[in-house]
Structure formats: C-alpha cells, structure tokens
Amino acid sequence: MLEVKELTKHFPVKGKRGRVVHAVDGINFKLRKGETLGLVGESGCGKSTLARTIIRIYEPTSGQVFLKGQDISGLSVRELKPIRKLMQMIFQDPYSSLNARMTIRDIIAEPLRAHKICHTKAEENELVFEMLDMVGLGTEHALRYAHEFSGGQRQRIGIARALILRPELVICDEPISALDVSIQAQIVNLLKKFQEDLNLTYLFIAHDLSMVRYVSDKVGVMYLGHLVELCEAEEIYNNPLHPYTKGLLGSVPIPSPRLARQKKKSEIEGDIPSPISPPSGCRFHTRCKYATERCKAEAPKWQEVTTNHFVACHLHD
Numbered sequence: 001m002l003e004v005k006e007l008t009k010h011f012p013v014k015g016k017r018g019r020v021v022h023a024v025d026g027i028n029f030k031l032r033k034g035e036t037l038g039l040v041g042e043s044g045c046g047k048s049t050l051a052r053t054i055i056r057i058y059e060p061t062s063g064q065v066f067l068k069g070q071d072i073s074g075l076s077v078r079e080l081k082p083i084r085k086l087m088q089m090i091f092q093d094p095y096s097s098l099n100a101r102m103t104i105r106d107i108i109a110e111p112l113r114a115h116k117i118c119h120t121k122a123e124e125n126e127l128v129f130e131m132l133d134m135v136g137l138g139t140e141h142a143l144r145y146a147h148e149f150s151g152g153q154r155q156r157i158g159i160a161r162a163l164i165l166r167p168e169l170v171i172c173d174e175p176i177s178a179l180d181v182s183i184q185a186q187i188v189n190l191l192k193k194f195q196e197d198l199n200l201t202y203l204f205i206a207h208d209l210s211m212v213r214y215v216s217d218k219v220g221v222m223y224l225g226h227l228v229e230l231c232e233a234e235e236i237y238n239n240p241l242h243p244y245t246k247g248l249l250g251s252v253p254i255p256s257p258r259l260a261r262q263k264k265k266s267e268i269e270g271d272i273p274s275p276i277s278p279p280s281g282c283r284f285h286t287r288c289k290y291a292t293e294r295c296k297a298e299a300p301k302w303q304e305v306t307t308n309h310f311v312a313c314h315l316h317d
C-alpha cells in the first residue's frame, strides 16, 4: 500500500541563511494493505512531520513516497488531487481541527464537495447521514456546531470527515492524545472496527506505547528525525534491540509500587538535542550509555538484523 524511500524533510531556519531543521532524515519503510504501523518517539522527533510529508501537506526535501506502487512525491497539485481521495488524515486535536463556523453536516460534506463526488444535495446528505451513523452520532446532530460536542464526539466527527471519501490509507496523528482516558478506548475501538469493515491501512502516531501495542501490526521508533528500529509489534516489546527503544519501554509507568521499585532505571538521560544541529554519527550518542568513539563519528546503517526486524545501531552490525 505504502512505501517510503529515503524520505527527508528539512525546514529553513528563519533569519539564519543556510541553516535547516532536520525534521525527518532518510526514512525507509513499507506498509501492506490492511496493516497498521504504529510510530512512536518523544515529542519533536519528527513523527507528525513524517506523516504530513507522506501525505504531501509538506513537500518532501528529497526521497520518494509510493502509494499502491505509484511515486507520488513529485506529482503536481493537480496530478495529486485524485490520489488524495485514497489517503486521508485524522488530526490530533479535535478542538482546533474542526471549523467553528461550519455545521457538522458541512464539515463532513467538505471533502465530497472538494472532489465533486455528489451531483445533488440529497445525494450529499445521504452520504453525510450514513457517515454520522457509522461513527455513532445521530443525524439530529447534523446542523449543530463543533463547540456543542464533547472531545470524543468531535473526534468522531473528524473520523467521519476523513472516511467519507472511503480512503485506503488513513494517517492517524495522535488521534486520542487530546481526549480523556475514558474516551480513548472508545475511539481506538471505533478505528479498529473501521479497519476491519473497510480494509483500511493505518499509520498510527502515538506516544502511548501500550495503545500502540494494542492497535499495531508493526511498530517503528523514531529519534530526532531518524527511524531507529522497526519490526512486528510483539517483537519490539519482547525483544527490543535499539538502546533508545529499550529506554522508551523502560519509561512506561507500572501501576504497582512493588514492581516499579524492581524495575531498572530508564536508560535514557538528558534532553533531546536540537534538530538544527543534530549530533554527529549516531544521533542518539549523546544520551546512549553504550556509545563509543565510533558512534560519535559514524552514523549506523539501517539494516535487517533478523527477518523483518530493522535497526540502526552499531551494537547490531
């Protein structure tokens, strides 16, 4: 369904000629139809930028994105338009991603209008009402405004807007992080149901590792613009290889003081460095307790160390 090759996105730094933010650097992965790839990493590691570059909200600096075998990275806006129907995005914050001046009916119908799907108002209404029903909101809500809904209901509206074009690839950019814990499971279960019913492929961005485990077939770990590890979801929890992945897993809180005391201290120390001047060699070397002189000088290669388990670390050369 999706293949990303050496995808890179740099942003120029205002007022500093020649300097750039290395938001995403040389990312590679493949995603099969119907699969979910969970993408995790600290805030600022480039997860959302990667998602927006794949879907061409941002223009890639270099690299390629193949959707169903077609390279979409160099297409013009006009060439891209029919392809946009195949890939949609669910945004992180349902409080700011819905237009406060539009009714729910118009918000959900907007993609239909942009792609000139319906010929009559009745046809449009039928699709909007069907979608409202699918996300568990009654049609009586159609003429209300976003501020009249709770966070969970707003995210259901965001999902309805993303799915009304019946896309095949859906990018879920932290779709539950702004919601109450009690609502998060409902939204995730709704997304899982749609995946089964509509055979959707998901790129699911999150920083809640337990939720990623629940929804994902594969998990990718990002650090400072690089993908550092990628494998089947269970494998990453049972056999993490990269020191950063181990550190992230070690940081998951345990709801038992006794077990928490037995747990080893997290391997990650200090703050994430600036993406404007990332560390030389392995970008994680400033925080890695296994770092050697080689790590400071030479960037580790992205390699498959066991079947379908990719990692970038000199410890696993």
Ligand code: SF4
Binding pocket: 242, 243, 244, 282, 283, 284, 285, 286, 288, 289, 290, 291, 292, 295, 300, 312, 313, 314, 315
């Ligand atoms: Fe640590 Fe070196 Fe591996 Fe980077 S390459 S994660 S610094 S051991």
